[in-house]
Amino acid sequence: MFNLNSIIRPNILALKAYSSARDEYKGSEGIFLDANENPYGSLNRYPDPNQLTLKSMLAERSAVKKENVFIGNGSDELIDLAFRIFCIPGKDKAFTFSPTYGMYNVSAAINDVELIESPLDSEFQINLNLALATINKNKPKLIFICSPNNPTGNTLRISDIESILNSTNGIVIIDEAYIDFSNSPSWLTRLNKFPNLIILQTFSKARGLASARIGIGYSTPEIIALLNKAKPPYNVSQLNQKAAIQSLNNEAQYQTNLKLIIAGKKQLELAFRQIRSIKKIYPSEANFILIKIDNAELVYNSLCNMNIITRNRSAIIANTLRISIGSKEENEELINALKTL
Numbered sequence: 001m002f003n004l005n006s007i008i009r010p011n012i013l014a015l016k017a018y019s020s021a022r023d024e025y026k027g028s029e030g031i032f033l034d035a036n037e038n039p040y041g042s043l044n045r046y047p048d049p050n051q052l053t054l055k056s057m058l059a060e061r062s063a064v065k066k067e068n069v070f071i072g073n074g075s076d077e078l079i080d081l082a083f084r085i086f087c088i089p090g091k092d093k094a095f096t097f098s099p100t101y102g103m104y105n106v107s108a109a110i111n112d113v114e115l116i117e118s119p120l121d122s123e124f125q126i127n128l129n130l131a132l133a134t135i136n137k138n139k140p141k142l143i144f145i146c147s148p149n150n151p152t153g154n155t156l157r158i159s160d161i162e163s164i165l166n167s168t169n170g171i172v173i174i175d176e177a178y179i180d181f182s183n184s185p186s187w188l189t190r191l192n193k194f195p196n197l198i199i200l201q202t203f204s205k206a207r208g209l210a211s212a213r214i215g216i217g218y219s220t221p222e223i224i225a226l227l228n229k230a231k232p233p234y235n236v237s238q239l240n241q242k243a244a245i246q247s248l249n250n251e252a253q254y255q256t257n258l259k260l261i262i263a264g265k266k267q268l269e270l271a272f273r274q275i276r277s278i279k280k281i282y283p284s285e286a287n288f289i290l291i292k293i294d295n296a297e298l299v300y301n302s303l304c305n306m307n308i309i310t311r312n313r314s315a316i317i318a319n320t321l322r323i324s325i326g327s328k329e330e331n332e333e334l335i336n337a338l339k340t341l
């Protein structure tokens, strides 16, 4: 039986959150002499610590309440916060699949938490029996599931994820950084069904705001309250909140860019099929394609020498490169470069 209070780190359970000046006074008009700010300038005031405008907009479009929404300084901040809220360093464990997004491992190491990695099968799907047995044995406090998965690009079977959600007393974090590019539904529609689910999304990919560092966590109000308690008070700058709000107000631009990226993926897939050294194009529901290619290391270095930077994933999946979808022109340059090799 999932019991939230029993899996929270005792120091976080006992923590009294910092209350900022802007938490105590809610109005936006007045003479503000409460936060030791500078009265001059245009960026002189602290940002809204609760990001209420942005949260309300996200809640409305996702049919959830703003109490279900957390904004982080990128979703990487949420990954780290989850470790700090739930895992006692040197004692508790976390779980994920491999290969997957590298920050789960890095954040686990920073927090001195053992991350158990269960290998995905040859189709990069979950081996459910193995996963459930490992989870049952190790009782991880956190389970990270990246879908669509980075670097493989595929979504993970819904029924497998559901079995994991139902069979653990820990928190399941479904990382949907690439969900906008996928035909599979987001888990957001089922958020209310699971008391132990956190869904991560980000403005860094489909919304083109990687530089603004806006990550979103959707969960129960109880888990969102814990994230709020543990975050630095002003974790998202006013400039970045504004950039995210502008993006949500410009749906046409988002849709146009999304279509261009999906068309660019088709352009690359078609061209890759004509290149003999490319042995496999992994099906992708993300804004990148993983390819298996002869002499990946050499190809990677040759492309770098031509100022075309890809991601060499050969250390985790033999002879593979992960290639982000660029603009039409960038994709053409890449194709031409690959043809010369």
Ligand SMILES: Cc1ncc(COP(=O)(O)O)c(C=O)c1O
Binding pocket: 073, 074, 075, 076, 077, 101, 146, 150, 175, 177, 201, 202, 203, 204, 210, 213, 214, 215
């Ligand atoms: C699966 C996944 N999650 C999270 C992130 C980080 O997102 P953010 O820019 O919101 O920190 C990335 C970035 O590449 C990613 O691939």
